Amino acid sequence: MALPKRIVKETERLMAEPVPGISAVPHEDNLRYFDVTVEGPSQSPYEGGIFKLELFLPDDYPMTPPKIRFLTKIYHPNIDKLGRICLDVLKSNWSPALQIRTILLSIQALLGAPNPDDPLANDVAQHWKENQNAAIQTAREWTQQYAKPQ
Amino acid sequence: MSDNGDVAHARSRGGLAAYQDARALVRLLQCSQCSRPLRTPVTLPCGNSVCRECLPQTHLRENISYPNAPDRHYGFQCPFPGCGEEHPLADCSVDVVLYKILESVAMEVSRSREASDNTPTALEEVMQWGDIPEDEKISAAAHARTLNGGRLVATFTFAELGELGYLSEVTYRSLSPTGDAYEELDKAFLERLREGAHKEVDCQVCYALLLDPVTTSCGHTFCRKCLVRVLDHAEHCPMCRRQLLIPASLARQPSNKTLSTLLYRLCPDIIEARAEAVRLDELGPPGGLDTPLFIVTLGFPSMPTFLHVFEPRYRLMIRRAMEGNGTFGIMMYNRLAAPQGDLGVTQFMQYGTLLRIVSVQMLPDGRSLIETRGISRFKVLEHGQRDGYTVGRVERVEDVSLTEEERLEAEETTAPISLDADAATQIDHLSTRQLLFIGIEFILKMQRNSAPWLHQRILDAYGGPPDDPASFPYWFASILPIDEEEKYKLLLTTSVRGRLKITASWIRRIESQRWYALTLNLMV
Numbered sequence: 001m002a003l004p005k006r007i008v009k010e011t012e013r014l015m016a017e018p019v020p021g022i023s024a025v026p027h028e029d030n031l032r033y034f035d036v037t038v039e040g041p042s043q044s045p046y047e048g049g050i051f052k053l054e055l056f057l058p059d060d061y062p063m064t065p066p067k068i069r070f071l072t073k074i075y076h077p078n079i080d081k082l083g084r085i086c087l088d089v090l091k092s093n094w095s096p097a098l099q100i101r102t103i104l105l106s107i108q109a110l111l112g113a114p115n116p117d118d119p120l121a122n123d124v125a126q127h128w129k130e131n132q133n134a135a136i137q138t139a140r141e142w143t144q145q146y147a148k149p150q
Numbered sequence: 151m152s153d154n155g156d157v158a159h160a161r162s163r164g165g166l167a168a169y170q171d172a173r174a175l176v177r178l179l180q181c182s183q184c185s186r187p188l189r190t191p192v193t194l195p196c197g198n199s200v201c202r203e204c205l206p207q208t209h210l211r212e213n214i215s216y217p218n219a220p221d222r223h224y225g226f227q228c229p230f231p232g233c234g235e236e237h238p239l240a241d242c243s244v245d246v247v248l249y250k251i252l253e254s255v256a257m258e259v260s261r262s263r264e265a266s267d268n269t270p271t272a273l274e275e276v277m278q279w280g281d282i283p284e285d286e287k288i289s290a291a292a293h294a295r296t297l298n299g300g301r302l303v304a305t306f307t308f309a310e311l312g313e314l315g316y317l318s319e320v321t322y323r324s325l326s327p328t329g330d331a332y333e334e335l336d337k338a339f340l341e342r343l344r345e346g347a348h349k350e351v352d353c354q355v356c357y358a359l360l361l362d363p364v365t366t367s368c369g370h371t372f373c374r375k376c377l378v379r380v381l382d383h384a385e386h387c388p389m390c391r392r393q394l395l396i397p398a399s400l401a402r403q404p405s406n407k408t409l410s411t412l413l414y415r416l417c418p419d420i421i422e423a424r425a426e427a428v429r430l431d432e433l434g435p436p437g438g439l440d441t442p443l444f445i446v447t448l449g450f451p452s453m454p455t456f457l458h459v460f461e462p463r464y465r466l467m468i469r470r471a472m473e474g475n476g477t478f479g480i481m482m483y484n485r486l487a488a489p490q491g492d493l494g495v496t497q498f499m500q501y502g503t504l505l506r507i508v509s510v511q512m513l514p515d516g517r518s519l520i521e522t523r524g525i526s527r528f529k530v531l532e533h534g535q536r537d538g539y540t541v542g543r544v545e546r547v548e549d550v551s552l553t554e555e556e557r558l559e560a561e562e563t564t565a566p567i568s569l570d571a572d573a574a575t576q577i578d579h580l581s582t583r584q585l586l587f588i589g590i591e592f593i594l595k596m597q598r599n600s601a602p603w604l605h606q607r608i609l610d611a612y613g614g615p616p617d618d619p620a621s622f623p624y625w626f627a628s629i630l631p632i633d634e635e636e637k638y639k640l641l642l643t644t645s646v647r648g649r650l651k652i653t654a655s656w657i658r659r660i661e662s663q664r665w666y667a668l669t670l671n672l673m674v
């Protein structure tokens with residue numbers, strides 16, 4: 001089925017004016033499916049890491065949000081073992097006026113500002129609340145171990 | 151094409167040309183109340199726009215208790231002829247798109263004026279008296295100015311100065327020493343304007359040029375079709391998330407008049423091409439995947455099916471069906487994950503029923519109750535997705551010819567039978583008429599027993615038992631409380647006799663008590 005103009009335009013703009021620290025490349029055989037990488041923000045425990053994500057635009061996009069998850073293992077209170085992300089704009093606060101670009105920026109911002117009060121990964125959030133320094137240390141180690149650029 | 155050819159072409163399509171139609175172009179952006187270019191424009195629920203400062207005096211609205219928001223208590227009488235309604239102040243926000251367009255035009259005008267000094271044109275206002283009473287004509291004197299920048303820039307400036315009445319016409323006289331009419335200035339200016347305003351007039355939902363723009367009470371503008379789809383999913387504005395108090399009948403909400411006229415006059419070709427593209431899109435994908443499929447339950451030919459539509463994707467599907475030929479397919483879930491022929495294991499059962507929409511009752515929250523009637527059965531040959539719902543290429547399932555029907559009956563009823571034959575074989579030997587009587591008699595017996603599934607309310611909806619053998623099984627299946635998987639078998643039949651054998655077998659099973667307990671349960 002023909003790709004909606006909106007998706008074509010979004011993809012063109014992502015290619016023409018990429019967001020610093022973020023890349024999103026559609027699969028050749030499925031233009032609704034993107035390989036995404038996000039650089040860990042500086043001053044965060046994810047600094048120096050490059051995180052892989054997959055992003056899929058469902059049939060009724062942009063009426064419903066993109067489906068997106070981390071492929072790289074990450075130690076973060078709002079991201080669970082399966083890579084699912086707890087982010088309001090990906091759920092109830094989605095709006096068709098948002099776009100792939102804004103969503104990826106929100107995810108990058110979430111790496112810079114973990115929110116253990118709205119957790120998805122309960123054990124990680126607990127760790128974060130009880131001993132923030134130790135949790136941050138673990139996040140750094142995971143970044144070193146799993147998100148090192150090749 | 152020659153320049154003159156371009157102009158003629160644009161004008162023949164309803165477009166306006168930069169030099170020849172400079173006066174009309176500027177009027178598109180003038181406030182009909184104060185005659186200046188719209189300043190902080192507000193678009194009213196009737197689709198007309200005025201400067202915020204030009205909104206009439208507000209008054210307290212009387213006898214209003216719903217929705218009881220404080221800002222809905224003040225309103226004003228609409229100044230536009232042809233409207234005259236009372237608009238609540240709350241419904242009149244600054245029109246964000248128009249505001250940005252006006253801002254970008256004003257900037258471009260001032261830039262062009264500075265860049266082209268010493269390009270004087272003499273402008274003279276020509277009043278159009280229209281309905282103005284005789285004694286008021288004297289007090290209004292026509293204005294005249296000499297301004298730079300070509301006709302468009304000069305006319306806009308004339309309006310900015312407050313000297314060009316909304317209805318007035320203008321005569322132009324170039325004061326160029328070389329006799330230059332500055333036509334090229336106008337063309338270049340309009341081109342820059344088109345480019346500059348371009349990104350402001352894209353819909354933020356579909357990313358294409360606004361088509362039939364509708365402006366919300368919060369001042370945001372979307373294509374009508376896009377806004378309708380947004381409201382299928384949410385009650386909030388995509389831009390500002392404010393609640394949209396738009397009635398379910400968005401179809402009746404007027405378009406943003408200033409914006410639609412402006413877009414049409416500036417680029418009629420693009421607008422028409424876009425409308426055509428949308429029309430084609432609404433027709434659905436090529437390749438025969440042209441039957442929308444509602445996967446929810448069983449439906450039967452000639453029988454009513456009542457549906458409650460609340461999922462956004464199905465709201466869209468039903469709306470498209472209503473704009474199209476009024477039909478869609480209904481199918482049941484493949485609950486047991488059984489393979490469906492060539493399709494493999496699909497989410498739905500391969501056979502379904504084409505329904506025609508009889509009536510739709512829209513609820514204020516966007517849900518709807520629809521009544522349909524079954525037309526024919528079909529088999530899905532191929533399927534795909536469209537905007538979240540399933541579409542399919544389908545093949546009609548027909549009964550065999552009447553002679554074949556007769557041949558079947560003769561063959562089956564005359565086959566030899568042993569005395570201890572099982573129930574199914576016995577049924578095979580009954581005449582088609584006898585098979586129907588089994589059904590009719592069973593209904594009469596159940597009525598005498600006051601079976602709840604034969605309640606008057608149900609008979610009102612589905613009618614009494616039809617005496618047409620072809621449709622009796624569909625009626626029976628519509629009201630009998632047994633498993634859907636069992637009823638589904640009717641959709642695969644290709645003869646009246648085949649269907650009646652199925653209903654007779656249900657009755658035999660119920661009567662032989664194997665189902666009786668179950669059916670009794672369902673009857674309480």
Ligand SMILES: [Zn+2]
Nearest residue numbers: 194196228233
């Ligand atoms: Zn009005």
Ligand SMILES: [Zn+2]
Nearest residue numbers: 181184201204
């Ligand atoms: Zn005004």
Ligand SMILES: [Zn+2]
Nearest residue numbers: 353356373376
């Ligand atoms: Zn749109």
Ligand SMILES: [Zn+2]
Nearest residue numbers: 368370387390
């Ligand atoms: Zn809004």
